[in-house]
Amino acid sequence: MSDNRNTILAVVLSGLVLLGWQYFFNIPQMEKQRAAQQAQQQAAKQQAETQTPGAAQPSATPASPGAPGAAPASPQPAAAPTVSREAALAAGPRIKVETPRLSGSIALKGARIDDLSLTQYRETVDPKSPPIELFSPSGSARPYYAEFGWVGAAGASVKLPDHNTVWEQEGTGALTPATPITLKWDNGEGLTFRRQITVDDRFLFTVKDDVTNTGGAPVTLYPFALISRHGTPHVEGYYILHEGLIGYLGDQGLQEYSYSKIDEAKSVGFKATNGWLGITDKYWASALLPDTSAQLQARFSANKVGNVTTYQTDYLEDARTVPIGGTVTANARLFAGAKEARVVGINFPFAGLGGYDRQLGLNHFDLLIDWGWFYFITKPMFLALDFFFHLVGNFGVAILLVTVLVKLLFLPLANKSYASMAKMKAIQPQLAALKERHPDDKVKQQQEMMEIYRKEKINPVAGCLPILLQIPVFFSLYKVLFVTIEMRHAPFFGWIHDLSAPDPTNIFNLFGLIPYDPTAIPVLGHYLVLGAWPLVMGFTMWFQMKLNPQPPDPTQQMIFAWMPVIFTFMLAHFPAGLVIYWAWNNTLSVAQQAFIMQRNGVKVELLDNLRSTFSKKKKTT
Numbered sequence: 001m002s003d004n005r006n007t008i009l010a011v012v013l014s015g016l017v018l019l020g021w022q023y024f025f026n027i028p029q030m031e032k033q034r035a036a037q038q039a040q041q042q043a044a045k046q047q048a049e050t051q052t053p054g055a056a057q058p059s060a061t062p063a064s065p066g067a068p069g070a071a072p073a074s075p076q077p078a079a080a081p082t083v084s085r086e087a088a089l090a091a092g093p094r095i096k097v098e099t100p101r102l103s104g105s106i107a108l109k110g111a112r113i114d115d116l117s118l119t120q121y122r123e124t125v126d127p128k129s130p131p132i133e134l135f136s137p138s139g140s141a142r143p144y145y146a147e148f149g150w151v152g153a154a155g156a157s158v159k160l161p162d163h164n165t166v167w168e169q170e171g172t173g174a175l176t177p178a179t180p181i182t183l184k185w186d187n188g189e190g191l192t193f194r195r196q197i198t199v200d201d202r203f204l205f206t207v208k209d210d211v212t213n214t215g216g217a218p219v220t221l222y223p224f225a226l227i228s229r230h231g232t233p234h235v236e237g238y239y240i241l242h243e244g245l246i247g248y249l250g251d252q253g254l255q256e257y258s259y260s261k262i263d264e265a266k267s268v269g270f271k272a273t274n275g276w277l278g279i280t281d282k283y284w285a286s287a288l289l290p291d292t293s294a295q296l297q298a299r300f301s302a303n304k305v306g307n308v309t310t311y312q313t314d315y316l317e318d319a320r321t322v323p324i325g326g327t328v329t330a331n332a333r334l335f336a337g338a339k340e341a342r343v344v345g346i347n348f349p350f351a352g353l354g355g356y357d358r359q360l361g362l363n364h365f366d367l368l369i370d371w372g373w374f375y376f377i378t379k380p381m382f383l384a385l386d387f388f389f390h391l392v393g394n395f396g397v398a399i400l401l402v403t404v405l406v407k408l409l410f411l412p413l414a415n416k417s418y419a420s421m422a423k424m425k426a427i428q429p430q431l432a433a434l435k436e437r438h439p440d441d442k443v444k445q446q447q448e449m450m451e452i453y454r455k456e457k458i459n460p461v462a463g464c465l466p467i468l469l470q471i472p473v474f475f476s477l478y479k480v481l482f483v484t485i486e487m488r489h490a491p492f493f494g495w496i497h498d499l500s501a502p503d504p505t506n507i508f509n510l511f512g513l514i515p516y517d518p519t520a521i522p523v524l525g526h527y528l529v530l531g532a533w534p535l536v537m538g539f540t541m542w543f544q545m546k547l548n549p550q551p552p553d554p555t556q557q558m559i560f561a562w563m564p565v566i567f568t569f570m571l572a573h574f575p576a577g578l579v580i581y582w583a584w585n586n587t588l589s590v591a592q593q594a595f596i597m598q599r600n601g602v603k604v605e606l607l608d609n610l611r612s613t614f615s616k617k618k619k620t621t
Contacts, residue, residue, distance in 0.1 A: 280339070
């Protein structure tokens with residue numbers, strides 16, 4: 001029964017891992033390849049259109065701002081020639097943005113926040129590589145920006161600032177955490193618009209809009225804010241990670257629309273209080289954070305003009321009437337930066353991190369980071385890793401310490417399981433004798449077997465628990481390594497410079513001694529990935545299996561013999577931090593199981609199994 005149970009468990013676990021690998025790796029890889037082919041075809045088509053004389057040049061017009069309930073769409077002619085980012089930035093006057101974490105500028109034309117780079121994050125592990133570019137201006141290849149303003153009442157003909165309006169700066173100087181800026185524009189018809197923009201030392205912009213009416217009649221206006229992104233960005237394509245439009249909109253809760261989903265829906269509206277909305281990538285995001293008491297008419301939309309799709313999240317607040325001689329104010333906030341847990345915040349009982357979520361009293365802003373359905377596991381896993389990281393200064397060491405902590409937490413249960421396994425091994429002679437006494441009476445065998453279990457106080461399924469306990473820990477650590485920016489480019493020791501990426505070494509080119517990339521081989525190259533740490537993990541798994549006696553059935557022997565090999569090749573594609581965890585966990589499990597077996601008077605089969613394994617190989621040769 002014990003052998004059958006172990007066989008079934010091994011087959012089930014292997015099947016689950018293989019299915020998971022297919023679901024989370026193979027399918028997304030095929031989707032990314034298909035998307036890349038489509039992008040190449042699209043680019044070729046665009047190039048052909050732009051090079052063909054007389055080709056149609058469609059233009060986009062903004063949605064009418066006269067109808068309250070919809071913020072204006074940001075126009076971007078689909079066939080307008082693009083220029084370099086530097087040329088687009090030089091096309092008009094700008095105000096510099098200088099903070100410890102951000103650099104960029106604000107365009108006076110349109111008063112858009114459309115040029116931001118994250119100075120503390122680089123494109124690669126090389127510290128000299130370019131910083132991450134978040135926002136880009138119109139006219140560049142990938143416009144991405146935030147815009148704020150006012151919409152007039154239906155049928156009104158009030159002259160309002162728009163994306164073509166050139167504002168004036170009151171005073172001089174750059175926007176820094178210590179020096180806000182003020183912009184001004186007069187419509188020449190009695191309305192004066194002032195905008196004060198402040199920024200903190202992290203990633204939060206605060207926008208205060210004032211409208212003063214010196215005209216002869218009251219004016220009704222609706223404040224709006226939007227984030228616009230032109231062109232479909234590259235996404236990771238994994239099902240465990242959301243990338244696209246996101247928001248938490250009052251009682252309607254978390255709303256997530258991928259780019260393909262909003263392409264189909266075109267436009268989705270929400271009416272909510274206490275909400276926020278924006279666009280998220282894997283590690284970076286931009287989000288509109290209105291006052292928590294504001295009544296919002298929010299919207300996700302996708303607008304295709306020619307060959308360019310523009311994605312937009314926006315909201316419109318309730319009307320504000322500006323009396324004669326009076327002033328009204330609208331407040332808005334923009335998050336634009338890295339999704340750091342300590343900055344965004346984490347909600348979790350008796351723990352957690354405040355960040356903007358608590359500081360601004362936002363509604364589940366921590367869900368900007370995709371903690372997943374099993375947040376009750378992934379959040380504490382991250383909090384533990386973050387605690388040990390700030391204690392020791394290395395996320396790899398933090399993973400090792402958290403593994404020890406998890407082992408200690410489950411120590412009583414694991415000890416009980418290993419003790420039960422040890423007792424199972426001790427009664428194997430009794431079970432063998434039982435089968436000899438009743439070779440043809442299965443019912444009698446089962447009855448007497450259960451009596452032995454009861455007498456010896458053995459739980460026959462207890463041996464499964466140590467393996468089953470690893471599954472939620474493994475998944476939560478994988479999720480944390482995959483989605484949190486803190487793990488991005490986090491080094492360990494030696495050749496591991498990024499715990500969130502696979503081991504860069506490969507045994508198939510002798511770990512770099514042969515100047516050739518085996519993954520470039522057609523068809524087979526994808527499978528020729530096997531780094532040093534996956535090999536260490538496979539060896540520890542094989543070592544752990546040798547701790548137990550060989551199953552008598554040849555089929556079972558074959559399954560257990562091939563499991564370490566299968567897992568080694570499969571985990572070679574996983575983040576290095578996850579492989580290091582698995583290897584370290586196997587090592588601790590071997591020591592723990594050997595100690596408990598010895599304490600229960602059961603022979604540790606390790607040396608005998610190793611000796612028999614190599615002696616068999618020697619005989620066969």
